Amino acid sequence: MSKPLMLNAFSPDSLDELDAPTREMIARRQRVLGPSYKLFYEHPVHFVRGEGVWLYDPDGTPYLDVYNNVPSVGHCHPHVVAAIARQAATLNTHTRYLNDLILTYAEKLVATFPAALSNVMFTCTGSETSDLAMRVARNFTGGSGFIVTETAYHGITSAVSEISPSLGVHVPLGVNVRTVPAPARYRADGSEVDDIGATFARDVELAIQDLQRHGIQVAALITDTIFSSDGVYSDPAGFLAPAVAAVRRAGGLFVADEVQPGFGRLGSHMWGFERHGIVPDMAILGKPMGNGIPIAGLVAKPEVLEDFARRARYFNTFGGNPVSCAAALAVLEVIEREQLMANAEDVGQYLREGLRALARQHENLGEVRGAGLFIGADLVEDRGTMKPDPALASRIVNGLRRKQVLISASGPSGHVLKIRPPLPFSRENADQFLGVLDEVLAEQR
Template identity: 60%
Template sequence: MAASSATAFMINGFDPTTADRLTQDEQNLIARRRKLLGPSYKLFYEHPVHVVRAEGVWLYDPEGNAFLDVYNNVPSVGHCHPRVVDAIAKQSKVLNTHTRYLHEDILKYSEDLLATYPDEISNVMYTCTGSEAVDLALRIARYYTGGTGIIVTANAYHGLTTAVAEISPSMGPNVPIGQHVYVVEAPDDYRGNGEDIGEVFAQRVEDAIKKMTRHGIKFAAFIADGIFSTDGILTDPPGFLKKTADVVQAAGGLYIADEVQPGFGRTGTHWWGFQRHGIVPDLVVMGKPMGNGMPIAGVAAKPEVLESFGNDIRYFNTFGANTVSIAAAQAVLDVIKDEDLMANSVKIGDYMVDGMKKLQQKYEHVGDVRGAGLFLAMEFVTDRTSKKPDAKLSLNVVNGLREKRILISAASPSGNVLKIRPPLPFTAEHADVFLSGLDEVLAANS
């Protein structure tokens, strides 16, 4: 099979068969990567980006050229934030160990973290990655309910472990969906024809529960991130997931909120994406934005959901909540509060949406603009009547921006939606650079 086919299921993936168009140094690096890391490791963009350092919202190549980062959510408070770097350095000089010893810092952080949650959620368990956190949440849900059936959306991505890959349809046809995993169409209000998307989506989930029950499968859990980031960044209207949560919990299943991408203040109005919808999930999974890229993630839980699992099953993760990662996580939480980054997410997110909507009026192939805080989307269509996805234009824009040293990517099953999620300290000046570049690229593709 041609190497280019391997990129078919990764939006914005580099095609290694085109490497001869790059500089000799870039070709050498790519060849070494493939030889040493194997073919699974993919690169972004038609012209991959070589980065050697980062600061704030900027990435730098070996020549010192600055690339505006409008994509990376993992360094949530900005690349190499001085307070996070300092916390890591100081703690690494003192102690780095696991959770089987008494230590104050994990308790202080857990108290501060859980204070951002509804009162009903008062326990937290730690892992190293979001994939591990989702894997653990699935184990808890199945143990608590005695069921095995899981419901996900049609282009969901939740992680890379064996169990979690089985609930991640976006990974493509070579990664089988689990036999007890039921897939429902995502809640796309842009194509909703005026329907109550909350009612429609809740009915889809209810129908899936009935179908799995009819096949002798006991329902265990529904899992989604509250902005459906890989399904196309489906943010509106706030509150539409409340009816789905009611359906899930009434059927005896658990609602698992995947907050790896929408969490830690990214939506601006709330700490957590599920709060935009007025729901209290049973389990919440968090990922590496927790530590600004350090290996720390976790599962927050209602204590009654965790009790039997915790009493009956010994769980341990050597590096989960190690003292250095906890120090990083504490610094991230403190920075979000002290620098008022949630308010900034609302302010700059609204500013960017306003600018993108002006471009929507200017360019007819921009079908929709939407977002929540600093997680934004611009959707391209061949025409606004049919709303047929225009993936070619989307990738042209992504790669056109890359040539202007502005980094974003794309999402949705068709890849026709710009995925825009800059670090939280983004400013209006940064937004203007992005909007100006986007205008120029759209003009060149009109």
């Protein structure tokens, strides 16, 4: 049987190892949902309830969530739940009617951005937003070329899958798409990069030149500003600026994908691009903005949208509906009231220090990197060369799951532990995670 395309995916080869109720539920999924839907973990988990940073199975067993960023302010946050219920009982329609709530949310959202980014177009998903960003970039620049990183993920629509190489070799990249290596300190050959910013900019310039050699004008460089699918790359802060300058010199735009790093997750700033001292032409937002309720958006410079608005008829029935906006407004209120950015900064630093302490005890735990509550930790065969060990990463992820701790993996080899809990994650939660991870690492010796 072929290897699953998704990292940390359940394989039907393990079906006989599961209990009868789990096997039956998987069979029901297969019958009604078909083969495209994948499950996490060697032994999939059945959840019936969530609260804060915890998920609960049918027996009431709690699992510590160190992975899910969509419920950004915590599973089933009461303030968000109440806002959704209140608005659902009042009105839910679209943006072709005047509605004060939609405007209030839009104003509060764009106020968190630099002044140059003052318009927002609402969608339902990050994929829709990425698709819209591509359309706007083509219209504004007259170009059709896009540059992304080698393991980027920006969505699943037909157009966006062409700039999402992480979907696998059977999902072809667009002919006008060029990929560049992730801004990693270590290369696949074990060599170390001295100046990440200069190296990344040079790679972007080479991609621009290759597009031009084929008669293609660059439309945009699009990056997730924490490079999550590439393996989580955050430092040194500011390294993105030279690449952004390079694409603008060539007449292209810079689009910051903030679906995963945004909304305060990186601690020091509300948006990932701010850590690099740059202002994008557009920013892509996704489902964390509604704590899981489908709402997403494109925040952009007005001049970038102006000609597109004149030329294109754009409408999204559910994008920006009042119920979703109520959820999103409540999320911003919770982030502010509960000081979740400060918490992400504090607990994230605590977590990274704890992981680095574990690395001094476990030779296979390599580089630890990230910002706020978005952390990547390499699992390696050889710490000297940083040679990836994806098999070990899979064993660690599944070993943690057996001990009721949820994370996943990232990176081109699937060897990077992807640590990305809901924002209320505490130092006590961090201690529990670090303790269990220590146990699971020790079991691999």
